[in-house]
């Protein structure tokens with residue numbers, strides 16, 4: 200099922216023509232209305248008229264999260280506040296938050312885009328959608344909420360936390376679609392199992408996961424435990440929130456909504472644009488946003504782009520599942536370690552949760568890696584011998600699969616990363 204067949208199935212030339220027109224208009228607007236961009240463009244002696252084709256975008260400067268923080272709170276808005284009808288912010292792990300604004304049109308586009316995400320994940324007006332993202336400044340819940348209402352589904356705005364109540368409502372209200380982070384879906388699955396609730400007695404049919412990367416092994420585990428079909432979707436709080444890209448039923452990458460965003464993949468070190476198919480950092484330019492347009496925003500997420508046609512009929516480029524963040528990759532003795540690899544390993548090990556923290560350090564000139572991993576309640580009270588076996592298994596898998604040796608330290612359940620997604624999974628002490 201396709202929500203917006205006209206715009207999701209445009210011919211490649213039509214997409215590029217539409218992008219070019221919208222890009223010219225966006226660059227003109229930011230040059231006129233956002234002092235930050237005027238200064239940047241003037242310094243590089245580059246103007247909105249440089250754009251003859253979409254590829255010319257590569258000549259323009261990149262925008263970083265730090266730029267947004269320096270313009271806190273409204274410095275990069277392209278319209279006066281009286282035109283803005285909604286304000287969200289992303290807290291981030293460290294430092295000042297970034298603030299995003301939406302006009303009425305921005306909100307309409309946003310609902311349209313999240314309706315595309317939900318429809319691609321199988322949601323129809325017959326679904327009962329339970330949203331377990333936090334309602335508040337964070338973009339996740341409100342973004343998908345309005346898309347689900349636009350489709351005509353019945354929305355349960357549960358917000359985060361209280362797993363007991365989430366499970367109860369899921370049973371009683373006959374929830375068919377779960378909107379959550381993959382980690383929370385797994386937690387729910389484990390809770391349901393622990394309470395002796397038969398997943399077959401639930402009405403749940405699908406899961407729509409976002410907010411953090413969902414490795415294939417994690418998806419499989421959730422699908423098997425909750426007996427659902429799960430799709431991955433992707434968003435960036437500073438760019439809009441959810442509704443940037445989403446998997447279709449073929450699950451071979453996330454269709455990125457190119458009529459609203461131009462994606463580029465850059466080398467995070469040299470900042471050069473990389474050819475399609477190459478892994479690198481995703482950079483996004485917004486094409487329709489009025490209140491808070493962004494030019495070449497560095498998402499820090501590592502992925503690659505595939506322009507080959509998809510069997511679903513959508514012509515939109517597919518981005519690979521996010522492998523991790525460019526600032527989360529740590530290099531230990533020359534080996535790149537992605538958090539997603541560590542998560543995949545932990546999912547294979549009995550007795551531990553996929554909650555962890557990687558700590559890189561340097562001792563006498565040598566890189567060291569410590570991996571703190573939460574064990575589950577059952578194992579935590581077990582004998583030392585069992586805990587030692589678990590540590591040894593994770594250490595062995597790290598060596599064999601990732602190619603690094605690390606020291607594993609098992610910690611108590613719920614002692615790492617309470618609450619929200621995107622807590623610090625990686626600490627690099629060598630940077631100090």
Ligand SMILES: [Zn+2]
Nearest residue numbers: 447509511513
């Ligand atoms: Zn597809």
